[in-house]
Amino acid sequence: MDDLSNSSMKFFSDQKLCYADILPPYEARARIQVAVLNFLKLLNSPDPSISDLPLINRKSSNSRVSEGILTNVSWIFLSHSFCTRSLMKANAAKAFIRVWKVMAMCFEILVQEKRVTQRELFYKLLCDSPDYFSSQLQKRIDEISHKSGFSVYYQEPNKEAVDCSACGSSGYAISGDLELLESLVMKTDARYIIVVEKHAIFQRLAEDRVFNQIPSILLTAKGYPDIATRFLLHRMSRAFPDLPILALVDWNPAGLAILCTFKFGSIGMGLEAYRYACNVKWLGVRGNDLQLIPEQSLAPLKPRDWQIAKSLKASEILQENYREELELMTQSGHRAEIEALYVHGFDYLGKYIAKKIVQANYI
Incomplete structure (x- = not known):
């Protein structure tokens, strides 16, 4: 009851x-x-x-x-x-x-x-x-996002289809025109959508053609997500409703805030957040990955991290397991960047992602 x-x-x-x-x-x-x-x-x-x-x-x-x-x-x-x-x-x-x-x-x-x-x-x-x-x-607003993937075809009205997986490590730049994004015809045989916080990480994964190892679409906003990237992700979630959306972000409050913006929207855009929200899962980096990272690769939280952590703790949006991750960050006083995983080799990131996906190790 x-x-x-x-x-x-x-x-x-x-x-x-x-x-x-x-x-x-x-x-x-x-x-x-x-x-x-x-x-x-x-x-x-x-x-x-x-x-x-x-x-x-x-x-x-x-x-x-x-x-x-x-x-x-x-x-x-x-x-x-x-x-x-x-x-x-x-x-x-x-x-x-x-x-x-x-x-x-x-x-x-x-x-x-x-x-x-x-x-x-x-x-x-x-x-x-x-x-x-x-x-x-000014709040950071970028006009383009980048997309690459496993046989992803992107077609604007009256134009030829583009195979995003053939676009190299820089991916394919997407227009910021929401009307155009709404009219896109997209086809894929990918099985996952992977949202990457950083452009450099996106380039590394695209260069390694990780989407051939894991049939996936890679998407990045190059930092804090702009409206076009959020709209495109929502558009893809409607076009491919069976594809899990997984996020790879730094283990710090800023990375969690980026994930939450994709997942729930933002207060600043609260009047229309429902148009962009997606069921995004947190793939990494998470607290249980710290065992993979040497202690000397951890960095202290920045003042902005503490501010973001305070704001996130005061909000109602965090689910319990996300709140536990945030608590672990603030208790330790440290942050771990995705690049810290390179201690195992530059090709390790693709293996790390593949293992977590196979084990369904995302929240």
Whole structure:
């Protein structure tokens, strides 16, 4: 009865979900125009005022985890808690102006019927309004991901199919255009999808043609996952629903955060995390792999690792075995990078991955 009650609670908690609409350009323009008109009406009223801007609260306290009842995919979502940006408050004035400048730039792009990436938008705002935007405000956004694999064919509309496994150690660069990624035709005889944190590790595995030893698709975002890589992975999970998705990341809080972003989404993108979440399993590096790594190859956790660990511990997203791994990291005060496994030889990584897959040693 308790299990049924808990399931019901999880089901109905989704009713609190706050999400972002995907709108056609004309409707997005119309919404911006309405916002401007409402702002001007208040300014022109007998009792003029400048209205505050209500924005969805993107703090962890406003995040929840949706656990699928009919699916094994969970994701982060944001609830209906708002914060305000006010021109009248000194500490919020710049943020207030930034919102309007972003809307103005988006409106201009929509009118011109252009397509831009978030990175392009950020740098245009940085050039046009340096007083309100700084490089410190930018969260890392990459426009391309790389993919390689075991007889993976990738075909854009009206173009010839590309065999990604024949693209060499650099893999095949994927467009950041989500509409294009949605229209891809993909075929494969692979049996696994392996998500790799680092581009250098991706190149090593591709150079060793590990996808011939383990029939797999290799994918990397070259660090923290951008939207295009997350979308592509979700797209592949729909195209090949029977393929397990396995992640190879550093054994540190940052690596775990990257894994969790692929698996659950992020609070910053909580309005649309459900569009990108995938059932990713943690292949390595994990605590039980430390016996393979010499003590001198371990490094102390960095200040940023401690910050990320604190944030992860405070969140609701970590399943128990992930939380245990995080606890082990912080108790030891050390981190282990994937490259530490090279102590056994540069060709060891493929053997390490193959053994873990054969033993189903992933969580």
